[in-house]
Amino acid sequence: MEIVFEKVTKNYGPISVFKDLNLKIEPGDFVFITGPSGSGKSTLIKLILNQIKPNSGDILIDGKALNHLKNKNEIDKIRRKIGVIFQDYQLINDLTIEENIALILDIVNYPNAKRLSRIDEVIKMVKLQHRHFLFPSQLSGGELQRASLARALSIEPEVILADEPTGNLDPTNAWNLIKILQNINKKYKTTIIMTTHNMDFIESLDKKVIKLGKSEHENT
């Protein structure tokens, strides 16, 4: 999935987050988005998800401008190809971790026969084997982050949007998560877009980096 920002401007009232932002993310890229707090990292994720709309400019997903899509179902279809790890997890509190994953598999219409094995697979991948039957309120911050990762991975997405996914993890688990994302990127050519403050990851891994400034952006 190719993601292109063409002269995207986003303001929150008088505060300008981006002005004429241009960027292009190719299928299979692993991209870090970094910048200080308030620089618009999460805003960029929300724009890709069409959760918020830009003030001007176009966001193109596989050549289709999100703000010009006439059929609203197209946005749902695009979202079904994206696995999201939200900064605040966004797990449904009424459902167990297993049910949260089952829900997204149902949303993307994942083959029925493979659902159980897929849930087991991703739960093992994030090492939540002994926690999958618990509700989000019964898990720690790190476990919630991994549960969120498991949900994003379960649908075998074309793109993974990870908003500060290591924020609540200890260094070992944070590196484990990065390794999982790296493997997926390498093995399945899944595009990974990850926002982070952690310069260790950026410096240790030779990946594309988008640096966002306070009110301006820099594309490297």
Place this chain on the structure above:
Amino acid sequence: MNMKILNLTLHHIRRSPFQSLVAFLTVFICFLILNSFIFVNRGLSSVLSYFETKPEITIFLKDGLDEATVQAVQKELAGYPDIKEIRYISKDKALSLYKEMNKDNPLLTEMVTASILPASFEVSAYNPKVLEVIAQSFSAKSQIVDEIIYQKDIIQSLLTWTQVIRTSSIVLISIFVLIAFLVIFTLIGMKITNRKDEIRISRLLGASKFYVKKPFILEGIIYGSIGSFFGFIISFLIIYNLRDSVNFFFQPITFIYALTIFEPLLLLAEIFAGIFIGLSASWLGARRYIKW
């Protein structure tokens, strides 16, 4: 694990059992009343048909008429065409009939003698129009006729009552249908508001609007179908438990009939009606409250 919409819907119902119970009870009461009125209407129709298929007129004679006058009346009645039967009920016969009717209540028979009961003619005809002519003709003979009881009057009175009952039942049922609709509509709105985070997350994960609406619409259908089903079953059990006593009261008319194909068909129709109420209320509720 396979997350089916039905499981999600049942999960929603379990999470707010009292709200769900209110929705169910409203539909239940609505159909309990509807079904009771249907059976009462059926019974009244039987009563009407009974009287309609038994055209009869009763002419009560004045006291003190001589034998010749009574015979003249009988002769005149016999002269009309399409007469099926003419029965003369003398004062003595009227007394014996009265005593038979009130044999369980001696107080009512103690003071009654043949002299206070009027003699009468009971006339039945093949053609009810003849009875109308007889009624008109004998109404004018006030010197020999005390009172005329004509089935047409009874039928008219029954028709009026049936119409009143039908109209009130339509009004009452419409009010209950509206209440059931509004209760489900509001309840679904409340549940959507309570679950807005869940809906928003599902939408972000790619769920279509219809996907997130489905459990709420199904919830309305469940209230409608189960409420109407139990409304029918409970009213049916009550009515059929009372069947013997009601039929005894109305004998020889059968007010409540034995089970026929009508009841299963009625049950199906009521379930469909319940589903329609639940579906339309929840569909509109979901449409109104799920905007994102």
